[in-house]
Amino acid sequence: MTLQILCIFSIFCSLLANFVAGRNISHGGGVSDFHVGVVLDMDSTIGRVGWNCMEMALSDFYTTNADYRTRLSLHLRDSQGDNAKAVLSVIDLLQNVEVQALIGIQKSSEEDIVIDLGDKAHVPIISFSATSLSVSSRSPYFIRATQNDSAQVNAITSIIQAFRWREVVIIYDNSDYGNGITPYLIDALQEEQIRVPYKSVISVSATNDEIRLELYKLMNMQNRVFIVDMSDSLGSRLFLIANEIGMVSEGYVWIITDRLTNLLESMDTTVIASMQGVLGIKPYINASLELYYFTNRWKKMFHQDLNIYGLRAYDTISTLAMAAERVGATKSLFEKPRTKSNLTDITSIKTSGTGPELLDAISKTRFKGLSGDFYFINGQLQSPVLQILNVIGNGEREIGFWIPEHGISKDLNLPSHQMYTTSMANFRAIIWPGESVTVPKGWVIPTRGKKLRVGVPVKAGFNEIVKVERDMYTNKTAITGYAIDVFNLVMAALPYFVAYEFVPFMNADGSSSGSNDELVYQLHTERFDAVVGDTTITSKRSMYADFTLPYTEGGVSMMVALKDDSKKNTWIFLKPLTTDLWLTSGAFFILTGFVVWVLEHPINDDFRGSPSEQVGMIFWFPMSTLVFAHSSVNKLMNSKCIFRIETSATAYLYIKKMVDAF
Incomplete structure (x- = not known):
């Protein structure tokens, strides 16, 4: 009851301060407007939540800092998810409104052009959702109020290493985000000798039948470790269908990137029910009293859960407001272009006179916001700790952290001398799909597929090395021997399954089909995929096949039983x-x-x-x-x-x- 009274009192004070601040602005009062352009896709969850949080941040900041003489004035433009409309909105804000800063820009395909425009106009551009590594950082006027994808790429690779899975399949949409992170993810996995035998690309406009067909294709493969990077709308449909056909069950592994993990709280309960046992990563946010109060206010006002994009949009406004107060307002904010042209002509864009000073003020601003310590180094937000989650019940459960200096850990408070580790023991208890507590192998024996054909020589003598026997009644061939046992042990030690069969190199009557030279040559003709037996390495045979290191010595030797019967009495x-x-x-x-x-x-x-x-x-x-x-x-x-x-x-x-x- 006391907490509710405090929240109501806080809202009342905020409204009263906004009213007083509005009266001060309307009567002049020596307060200067600092114009900021905002370009968002209001049809997306990130756009809607981000804009609402920015409005709340504007109200809260000037309630607390009523003595500030420079106040942000936000100018919203809805791109509706269209790249061309987003670029035109930026040109309009720079030419006609003469904004001194820009916030938003959600797609990497539109960011390259917008960054060039901001660089030309000397206007800082702040994005709280651009994580793609493909976004150009050549301009000092582009500021990323979020981590780039390099952190989560390394974190996902560490998770794969911890459980010793050697093959994964990446499922992503053909959007700017999916196409941007996938090459870097593949490179990081391959550096650790983790193969990506298949990439599943699903269109953002794919129907449920198309998604189901692609999942059936994945089900017929032997791999059972999937990394999913896609939007919340497409990802929700993917998991609903995957759960329906039995792919979110025991033996499967699903790992989602922060694109989905950050929006888990806003997903429908039926979607969460279909994602039981899924692992996810997202930036770690330290709990605070301010965050608790703000989250309660948000839920009462909008009746929905809050995500990290909204928190960073909130902190972005606070950063920009403090920087604007340091810079202040000048009479000549923009230098007029030499020539006049139409709206779409970028040569008519004016140059901000306060841009360099504002950029320096933003880089020097550091405070503790709702999303944690909020500050920039070289235009990048510095808070690289990632939280590893396990989807259980109606929500998510923390099972560990990923820290760049220390790897995977159960706790954040680690000594500075702690070595980097990716041990499975550093996770808390994990509930896997199908409510299993056993770590999945990551592969299964495929129901269909090609087997590895292993050729075996047929010869008389030295049956201890390779022995081929045919049962005259059943017409079945039994292949045994030391070389066969070694090969079976090697195949069993592999971290993934390989189907194979032994094929004797013999005629229909049971006699040998040729010498060892002819047997090795069958690898060149692709009759066999491998040969196992007492085959000596020669220069001629090396022309057609690669040999393993010898595990037996050549020559003739004698083995006798040694019996020590001496009695010391x-x-x-x-x-x-x-x-x-x-x-x-x-x-x-x-x-x-x-x-x-x-x-x-x-x-x-x-x-x-x-x-x-x-x-x-x-x-x-x-x-x-x-x-x-x-x-x-x-x-x-x-x-x-x-x-x-x-x-x-x-x-x-x-x-x-x-x-x-x-």
Whole structure:
């Protein structure tokens, strides 16, 4: 309720100030008129909204600045969308009204001529809707109160890069705007290796049937990424028909330029419903209290939404009013021409004496308007940040920004050292056509079209590289092998779909149709589009085909299975000898113990006792000679009989000879 009271009070104050200002002007009061010509197409949305905003800006500005001694006087001319009428209106304003500035001019086809007229008369021309890069900027008297298309061209390219789409189709009308931006858009895309295989040009006077026929043609192609640049009237019909035939559904991608995005709020709800999931870009406007109040006033007065063209028209009037106050009025504003002629003779156009001074004052004017920071550098408006939107529900939702220095970002407040990036992660959540949250691939398998014919050699031997087998029952051919697997992986890695089929180079009976030289020559005759197989690169074959880099080495080699069966454990010492040798060694140990027991048992008490003790001695004695042989020798030396020693020594030497002989 408080906000409504403030708005009503603001309107009342504005009307009262206009009344007082009108009385001051009508009674003289030392106020000078500064004549400004306005040429607009009042049949267009931009023209109507722009003119209404200029009238409101004129009233608001002089309400706030009632002490200004120079006041703008606007002279409107309706071009009705006709180029010739627009040019004649400019000549009339320069010759008869002697305007000191011009505002408007919506078409690039008429701007070149008008710019020359303004340059000749030294009259600044300000356009708040001319975005085309084709508009000449050779004259310092042409001022663009909007960004040119170079910013949105780079922003669209960054979006395509972020989602790694490699092919797009551009749909545009054959107007000055469409024909102006398309070449620059194609160049920007191709610089990033993004192909434009098809351009769809739709006439501004196309019927619904003609639009439907063109969309059916696009539907039969494999590409599913479309960039649309056209007027709001034609664009509305395009999306209504596209949604009707199922092209605004899952798998499709639609990106619209600012020509459509800037006018989304003024479109019918049925059109918005047919554009669900569409991505769009438009200049970013920072929200402010002044913008909020003005938007409410606008809706109450005109019962329609406001667009950025109206805001810039509003700020253009403020800029021109401040510059006019600095320049003031002089007695001799125009120099008379030397000769008199008819209305259409441009030699009779007078030269403004305040033009250079006014141009300098405009370039030095800087303020915060409804559309943001409003100032010019080299005749261009400086506010290049673009907003990326997603059409959802009844309106649009912000999903990111494009900043010239940093690329795509979720936020505007970035550190100065932030690198330029086009990452998909820098977008907020996107709802794609068909209410899908999955990023579309950008292509589909076409329902019809030519397949890539890939020739394959047929030969005996080395089937691991290429193997061609024919099933005698089904008459189908199975093609496998290392080279085939490599080719399939390469084709699967492509960011777009390519239909292909393998065609064996063989006769009807299954035999080979020729050598590799003849196979490669089939590329020259266009029988095959490519050849896959173990084909050596030679100078002769290079005359008919381009070869990939070799991915296998030539020559003969052998492949064997490598088995590492080594076990790093305590029993590794058992590995050098075989099982039979270990059993033989154990048997001789037992034999040695038995022989010693036979010789020592009659005379040596150590070799007597119970049967188990004597058996244990047979096993223990040969083992003791390895571990602690000196103990056994000492026992023998301590014997009371020399014969015992000799007998033991003889037995030991006998056993040793047997082991050495083995």
